Amino acid sequence: MVAPRYRSRTFRRVFVKTPGGQVVLHYKKRKPAQAQCAKCSSLLSGVPRVRARELQHMAKTAKRPQRPFGGQLCSSCMRQVIVDSVRKA
């Protein structure tokens, strides 16, 4: 029997094949939710769906798109925000 903390579905179950050929069950933490646009809450592409610890080892350019509001707004909302700010000025 596994440790009590692993009996819930808080952890995801991953079958891992060991070098000896045995298949064993590993318990891993679940992936966080996909990043969403702050304005229209559509799913953002180009933002990795990994835990914060894994983000530490990634390059800044791999974490969000290289444009203004990259990783915060989707491309169409970004365009709208910039056009609005120019029109106000």
Ligand SMILES: [Zn+2]
């Ligand atoms: Zn949007």
